[in-house]
Amino acid sequence: MAGEPRRRTGLRVIAGALLALLVVAAAIGGFAAYCIRMPGESFRGALPPADAALDALRERLTKHVAVLAGEIGERNQDNRAELDRAADYVEGQLNDLGYLATPDVFGEKQFRNFVVDLYGTELPAEILVVGAHYDTTWFTPGADDNASGVAALIEVARLLKDRPLRRSVRLIAFVNEEDPYFGGDEMGSMVAAKRSYERDENVIGMFSLEMLGFYSAAENSQHYPKPVQRFYPRTADFIGFVGNLGSRALLHEAIGEFRAAARFPAEGLAAPEWLVPDVRRSDNYAYWRYGFPAVMVTDTSNFRNRNYHNPRDRPETLDYDRMARVVTGLADMITALANR
Numbered sequence: 157m158a159g160e161p162r163r164r165t166g167l168r169v170i171a172g173a174l175l176a177l178l179v180v181a182a183a184i185g186g187f188a189a190y191c192i193r194m195p196g197e198s199f200r201g202a203l204p205p206a207d208a209a210l211d212a213l214r215e216r217l218t219k220h221v222a223v224l225a226g227e228i229g230e231r232n233q234d235n236r237a238e239l240d241r242a243a244d245y246v247e248g249q250l251n252d253l254g255y256l257a258t259p260d261v262f263g264e265k266q267f268r269n270f271v272v273d274l275y276g277t278e279l280p281a282e283i284l285v286v287g288a289h290y291d292t293t294w295f296t297p298g299a300d301d302n303a304s305g306v307a308a309l310i311e312v313a314r315l316l317k318d319r320p321l322r323r324s325v326r327l328i329a330f331v332n333e334e335d336p337y338f339g340g341d342e343m344g345s346m347v348a349a350k351r352s353y354e355r356d357e358n359v360i361g362m363f364s365l366e367m368l369g370f371y372s373a374a375e376n377s378q379h380y381p382k383p384v385q386r387f388y389p390r391t392a393d394f395i396g397f398v399g400n401l402g403s404r405a406l407l408h409e410a411i412g413e414f415r416a417a418a419r420f421p422a423e424g425l426a427a428p429e430w431l432v433p434d435v436r437r438s439d440n441y442a443y444w445r446y447g448f449p450a451v452m453v454t455d456t457s458n459f460r461n462r463n464y465h466n467p468r469d470r471p472e473t474l475d476y477d478r479m480a481r482v483v484t485g486l487a488d489m490i491t492a493l494a495n496r
Contacts, residue, residue: 191401192387194424195408196415198394204419206477213311214480220249220307221369221471224290225299232291232334233265239331242290242306243268246329249310253317257329262347267331269344274316276323276494281358283324284494285450286312286486287345287439288365289333299471300461302333304369308483312365315487321494323360330439345439353446361406361493362450366438368395368482369474370461379459381432384425392460394421395453395482398435401428403449410451413492418485420478434459453486 231238250257260269288305292298330344378392399407404426440450458464
């Protein structure tokens with residue numbers, strides 16, 4: 157009988173190990189269900205042929221990026237003349253569309269955000285914000301980061317021009333997203349979010365357009381932060397919608413509308429900031445700081461684009477056909493959300 161206690165101890169160890177595995181499996185399943193499962197289905201297969209409107213949009217996006225990242229190049233506090241040239245270009249493009257791009261000037265160095273308000277016809281106090289930063293970090297012309305987002309912002313403004321909107325849409329070109337301003341009082345989006353908070357505005361959602369132009373059909377071209385890498389495709393041919401848990405409802409609405417409108421792959425993630433800190437790496441973070449739901453729309457930056465934050469981030473590295481399809485889908489998504 158001497159072996160009986162040992163056998164019982166062994167059974168308890170095995171049972172404990174199985175229980176632990178079940179708990180882990182349940183946790184993974186719960187995480188996937190709550191944070192990763194998204195409404196609708198991501199588009200799969202060959203992209204539809206481009207029509208004349210898509211071709212024209214692709215050419216305009218190419219031009220915007222060529223000016224910002226080619227002719228102007230590095231644009232930040234240490235390259236102030238170039239930063240101001242980029243600001244003037246964005247303002248001019250928005251005004252040429254028939255808008256009045258209002259400069260919001262702040263700080264001792266007189267930095268400039270630009271704001272365009274499209275007032276809703278029925279619920280004007282409910283505001284959807286769509287923004288992109290036009291500055292770059294040091295030593296990079298910033299084609300993907302973030303001339304692509306600014307080009308998209310300009311073209312979304314064009315596409316929304318004559319569409320009826322029940323709710324208001326606010327378009328903002330932000331300055332100072334990059335270091336040393338990120339997270340501080342002179343980060344352009346932090347200034348804008350604080351203004352909305354102090355005015356008690358009803359910002360029902362914010363979308364940060366952060367790097368929209370880099371794609372690849374090669375196997376293993378896409379990477380992820382470790383906590384989520386097992387759940388997503390390994391090919392960098394999709395656009396990402398990323399938020400924190402407080403923005404999960406907005407993210408679900410947005411990606412659901414995008415997937416319904418656009419024949420283009422889209423993946424989503426709503427994750428705790430402590431678990432996946434990368435979800436807060438753009439202007440959406442500023443709106444979270446002031447309690448507003450916000451989503452980053454992104455090609456996932458350095459998780460696929462090796463040109464991130466270096467001199468190789470040039471206009472010729474971007475895929476303007478895919479970028480145009482994303483912009484069309486975003487304009488349709490924003491229209492749907494404004495009219496729900």
